[in-house]
Every structure is written in C-alpha cells, then in structure tokens.
Amino acid sequence: MSRVVLAFIVLGARFLVRWFRDRARIRSQFEDIERALPDAVDLLRLATHTGFSVHQLVGEVLASLPAPIAPAFVEVQRRVDCGVRLGDALDALEMLGEAAHPLLAAVRSTAFDGTPLLPALERVAVDSRMIRRRRAEQLARRLPVVLLLPLVLCVLPAFALLAVVPLIAASLGALSL
Numbered sequence: 001m002s003r004v005v006l007a008f009i010v011l012g013a014r015f016l017v018r019w020f021r022d023r024a025r026i027r028s029q030f031e032d033i034e035r036a037l038p039d040a041v042d043l044l045r046l047a048t049h050t051g052f053s054v055h056q057l058v059g060e061v062l063a064s065l066p067a068p069i070a071p072a073f074v075e076v077q078r079r080v081d082c083g084v085r086l087g088d089a090l091d092a093l094e095m096l097g098e099a100a101h102p103l104l105a106a107v108r109s110t111a112f113d114g115t116p117l118l119p120a121l122e123r124v125a126v127d128s129r130m131i132r133r134r135r136a137e138q139l140a141r142r143l144p145v146v147l148l149l150p151l152v153l154c155v156l157p158a159f160a161l162l163a164v165v166p167l168i169a170a171s172l173g174a175l176s177l
Helices: 002-049 054-064 068-082 085-097 098-113 117-174
Strands: none
Touching: 002 054, 002 085, 002 117, 054 068, 054 085, 054 098, 068 085, 085 098, 098 117
16 A cells, blocks of 8 residues: 555656656746847848848848747748748747747738838837846846855855854963863
8 A cells, every 4th residue: 555655656756847847948948039039030130121021031041040049930931941921831930939929920910911021120129128138137136035045055154164263262262260
C-alpha cells in the first residue's frame, strides 16, 4: 500500500516538475520575442523606407531578423512560396504571441486593404519600444528585492565578523577575572 502511494507521489512530483519547467521555457521564449520585437519592427520600418513593398518586405529582411522572431517570418515566406496569399500567410505570425498582434495587424491591413505601411509600422515601433522600456523598468525595480537575500546571507555576516567580533574580543581581553 505504501509503495503505491509513494509511486503516485513520485509520478505527481515528476508531472509538476515537468509542467513548471515547460511553463518557464514558454514564458522565457515569449519574453525573448517581446525583447526582440522592437528591433524587428525597426528593421521592417527601415526596409519600408527604402521602398520595398509589403510583398517584398518579408523576403528582404528575413536574413537580418532577430533570432526569436525569424522562425515566424521563415514560415510566412515558406507559405508565400507555396502560393498562399501574403495576407493569409501572415497567420504564421500568430506563433509570436500577444506582443506581435499590433505588427500583424499593421502588415495584414496593408496586405489586404492597401493602407500605407510606414505610419502603421512607426506606431507599432513606438509602442513596442515603450513596452520593452516598461519591462526593463519593472525588472530594475525588482533588483533590490532580489539582492536582499545575498546581502543578508553574505555581506552582513562578513560585516559582523570584521567589525563586531574584534570589538568583543578586545572587550573580553580587557576584562579582569
């Protein structure tokens, strides 16, 4: 009976560890995408400034895209090469998650409706940079809390050993018994 319970506990623990590890990996991937997105949008914006149309844009900037963003655009290019319309092939950008929805909406609007791409990309670039800046500020505000444990465990005991212990030793030496 106890072996069965122990087996269930071990299996449950393995499941939880795997679940937490997968969840952390997915969160890390989306954070990498969120950090790289402003650079990708700026690259698309620069390519648009040079005169590329929305149909030429994906193929031209593919080699220069940041690593977390590139697989989604490779999939878009693969779909376009297979004969899918660009507006429909842009569904592959959904794999980038929630952070890429403004970029997807801007490019899709241009592909389907013919709206100007440059103003939309400039707006998306500003918004994505603001999101990245807010995230960096949030991490900077968390830094003192994260550093509290090393401070308490390392610096304060060292201070006590270097400042308080010699005072106590000198006081004990001065006592006459």
